[in-house]
Amino acid sequence: MTKDRLFYLPLGGADEVGMNTYVYGYGPPDRERLIVVDMGVAFPDMESTPGVDLIFADVSWLAERADRIDAIFITHGHEDHVGALGHLWPQLRATVFTRAFTGHLARRKFEERGLDGKTVKVVESWPGTVQAGPFRVGFAPVSHSIPESSALIIDTPAGRIVHTGDFKLDATPVVGEAFDEAFWRGIGDQGVHVLTCDSTNVFSPLPGRSEASIEAEIRKLAANASGMIAATTFASNVARLQTLASAGVAAGRSVCLLGRAMRQMVEDTVTTGILTDFPKTISPDEAKSMPREHLMLLVTGSQGEGRAASAALSRGRYLGLELSEGDTFLFSSKTIPGNERAVLRVVNALSRKGVDVIDDTSTLYHVSGHANRPDLDRMHEMLRPSVVVPMHGECRHLKEHARVAARNGFASLVAGNGSLVDLTGTVPKVTDHVEAGRIYLDGKVQVGALDGVIRNRTRMAMNGHVAVTLFLEGDESDGGPWADLTGLPGTGVSGKSLGAVLETELDRQLERSMGHGASEDEEFDDRLADELRSVVRRTCDTEVGKKPEVTVLISRSN
C-alpha cells in the first residue's frame, strides 16, 4: 500500500511577479488527483523577448496528466492570474471555477479563442464550496485591486490549505469586499495546515495603506487643477476608477474614458453590478466641446505602453482631444520594474507640451494592492498555519518571506517554479523537480522559450543579417555570390561599401573553395555555405565590428 501525499507545485509565479500557475496534488505518489490554481501571463520585454506578445507557464507536465486534473480555480481577474486561460486550456480541458466577476472576464478569454465560455462555472463565495476530487474548495473574499478577489480555502484529507491569491488587508477598499479580520481569525481558529501566501510586497516595511486613504488627495487635486485632468491607472483597478471619477464629478468635471480596456472594464463592472453609482460618462466627441476645466479623462497606459491612450496623448491629438499648457496628467499607478523608460518617455513628452505631470513617485495618489511585510506578519498570526509557503514573487521575495515566516515561528521554505513540495507532514520539503519553462505567444503561434526563434531574432537585433545567394551550374558559378544586408551600416572602416567589400571577399572564397575540387553533392554545398558564412562574419567584423546572422542560399541548375 502506498501512502497518499499532498503536494504543491508552482509552474509559474514562483520565480517572477506574474504568470501565476500553481498545482496542488493529493493521492498515491504519481497517481495524485490534481487541481490548478490560476493560469496567468507574464509580459514580454524588448531585451529578452522582442516581438513576443505574451508569456505563459509551460504546462506540458500538466498536459501529460490532463486526465488527473479535477478542476481549475481562478482567484481573481488580473491578467497575471487569468490571462493564459484561453491559450492553455485546450491542453488541460478541466472545468474552470470562479466567482461571478472573474467568471465574466474568464469567459471572454474563452470566447476570444473560439472556445465555449460555458466551461467556466461561477460559484458562490464561502461558505459555498466545490468538490473537486479529493479537494473541497471555497472562494473566501480578500481585498485587492480588482473586485471579487478571493483566497481559496482548500480542504484535503491531509489538512486545510489557505491559498491567498493576491491580497492586502484593506478595511475600506472603496469598491467591493473589505478584508474581514474576524472571519480570517475564525478560519485560523479552525486550524490551517498550509498558508500559501502572496510575497510580492514583502520588502515594503510599513503597513499597507487603504484604498480610501487616497480619496481626499485625489479630490483635492481634481478641485484645484485649473485645466483638463487626465488620469491613468490599470483599468482593472475598479476602486481607483471609482475614486477618480467621483473626484472629477465632485469638482464639476465630466468623465470621459479613453482606451478600449478602460471602456470595457467600466462596462463590465456596471453589467455585473460591481459598480452601482459610477457617474455617467461622456464620449470623446462630447468632451471636445466642453471647457477643459470641466473635464476629467480616465485613460489607459499607466505603464507607458506605446499604443495606449496616455502615449497617444503624449504624442499629440487623440480622438480630437489634446493636452496642453495648464492641463494636468496624473499617474495614479506604480511603474512596474522594466517599464521605467517607457513611462519616462510619456512623462517627458507631456512635459514638453507644458502639461503638469504628477508621476508615480508621489505616494499621495496610489496605494498598492498587495500585503506589505507587517500585513504578512498579521496574516501569519491570524491563520497560525503549520507551514507557510511563500508564493508569487521573484526568488528574493520568496526568500525574504520565508525568513519572515521563520521569524514568526512557522515552518517555511523557498520553492521556485518546478519545485514539487511535499506538504503531507509538518515539515515541507522539495521532493522533486519538474520541467517548468516558459511558452511565448509569438503572433498567433506558441513557441518554446528554448526553441531558438527568439534567440535568433535577438541576434539579428544585435548584429544584423546578411543573405548570400549563389547560383551554381556544374562546377561553375553563375555571376558569383551576392550579399544583401539588413540592419548593417552601408560603409565600413575601409571607407568602401560594405556590400562591395563582402562580394569581393565572397568571390575570393568561392574561387578557393571551387579550386579545392567542386562537386555537385550536398556535402560540398554545405561546406561551401559554411565557408561563405565565415567569410561574411569575418569581413563584417573587420569592417564594422559586427558578426551578423548569415543565411546562405546555394541554388543549382537542374
Add this chain to the structure above:
Amino acid sequence: MTKDRLFYLPLGGADEVGMNTYVYGYGPPDRERLIVVDMGVAFPDMESTPGVDLIFADVSWLAERADRIDAIFITHGHEDHVGALGHLWPQLRATVFTRAFTGHLARRKFEERGLDGKTVKVVESWPGTVQAGPFRVGFAPVSHSIPESSALIIDTPAGRIVHTGDFKLDATPVVGEAFDEAFWRGIGDQGVHVLTCDSTNVFSPLPGRSEASIEAEIRKLAANASGMIAATTFASNVARLQTLASAGVAAGRSVCLLGRAMRQMVEDTVTTGILTDFPKTISPDEAKSMPREHLMLLVTGSQGEGRAASAALSRGRYLGLELSEGDTFLFSSKTIPGNERAVLRVVNALSRKGVDVIDDTSTLYHVSGHANRPDLDRMHEMLRPSVVVPMHGECRHLKEHARVAARNGFASLVAGNGSLVDLTGTVPKVTDHVEAGRIYLDGKVQVGALDGVIRNRTRMAMNGHVAVTLFLEGDESDGGPWADLTGLPGTGVSGKSLGAVLETELDRQLERSMGHGASEDEEFDDRLADELRSVVRRTCDTEVGKKPEVTVLISRSN
C-alpha cells in the same frame, strides 16, 4: 555694424540624463567664436538601440564651424561628460582643456582612438584661467562623485557665466575638494550673468546628504557581516571606493578588486595622487586562500551589466571566487532608470545562491552626487545670477528647475537640445533651432539615429526575417523561389511547415507574375520582387501573425 551676441546651445544633455555636450558662442551673429563644454556619451538599451555600443550627440553643426571653435573644456571625468571625446574630436580638432585627473582619463580616450593625447592640456584650477577667443575660462572645484569635478567660470564681454557641470553641496566629500560655500558666495558678490546649472536631482525634495554620512553604516555592515562581502558601485566613485575599502580594512578584511574598470580607476587615482592612503589590495588568487570573513571584494557592475564582475559572480565562480550562503552583496549605488530588470536579474541570481543582497532601495549605503532641490535653491541664492539656465536633465527636469528658478526670482527658460539661447541681455530667449540628433557607435562604425540601420534591426527583432531567392532564365524560373526563415516559428496555424507554405504561395505568385508577361528588364524584376515580398508578408501574417522583413534576391543567367 552687427551687434555681438552671447549664446548657449546644448547639443546633448538637455533632453536626457547623459550625453552632455554644450556650446557657448560670442561674436557677430553667425560669426561667433565658439567653445565646447563636455563631450559625453549616453548608453544604449535593447528597446530603442539594440546592438549599439555608445550614443553621442550629433555634432555636425559644430563640425561645419570647426574653424570657429577656440577650445573644448571637460568639467570632469564621467563617461557622460568625456566619453565621446575620442570619437568626435577628429571632426572638431580644437585644443582640449581639463584639470589633471580628468586630463589623465581624457588622454586615454585619445590614445584608445589612436590620437595624440598631447591635444589635452591640463590647467590649474581657479584662479587659473585659459583665454579661448573672447572667453576666459577657469575651473572652479565643486563636489561630485568623481575627483576634481569643476564648474567653469566663463568670462565673456557680455558678462560672466557659471557653468556648474555636475555638482552637489558636500562639505565632507571623503575624497577631494569640499564644496566651498564662502568661495561661491564671493563669486556671487562679483556678479554673475548666467548660471547654467545641473538639473538631474531637481525632483529630490530633501537636502542632499554628504558622502561622509554613509561611512558609519558601511563600517557597521563590514564589521557585522559573517561571510565574504562583495560591494559594487561605479568605479569612478572614488570616494565610495575609499569608504568601502577602509571599512573593510577596519573590519579586518583584505580588499580585492574585481573588474577591469575597478582596477584601472584605483590605479589611476593612486598614480595621479588623488588617493594617498588606499589600502594595499590582494589579487583574486590570493583572495581564494583567505577565510571568507576576511574578504571584501569591490566589484564592477552596479547596473547589472551582463559582462561585469557582479553578474559573473551571480552566475557562478569568477576568477576562482564564488559567493554562497552567508555572504553579503552590497549595492552601494543607485539603479539608473532602464536598468532595473538587469539589476534584479543579478539580485535574484545571488539570492538563489543564498547570498544576502542589500539592494539600492536601502538609502543607508549610497548618496547621490547631484544637487537636490534645496541645494539648487542655495546655489541660486549664492550666485544671484541674472539668468538661470537649467542644464543636464530630461525635459521634466529642466522644466521643474526653470520653475524653481522662477520661484526664486530669477529669469529662466527651458532649452532642449538644439535650442540656441540668446543670453546677451537679461531676458534669455530661444532665437534659433539647430539640428541636434544622436549618433550611434555601432561596432566600429558611427551611424546616424535616423539612418534606418537600427530601425531595420529592431524590425527584425520584432518580426523575423525571410530571404527569398529566385533564379530566372529568360522568362522561365529555374526551380522556383526559395524561402529561408530566421527568427520565425517553423509551423503556422495551418499546422504545416511555414517554409513549405511560403514556397507554395511564392510559386503561385511567380506563375501569376510571369503570366502577365515576363520581360528581362530591371523594372519587371523590381515589380516581381515587390509582389513576392507582399506574398511573404501576407502569408506569414496569416500563418503566424507576423509581417517579417523580407529580402528578395532575383538572379538571372547571363
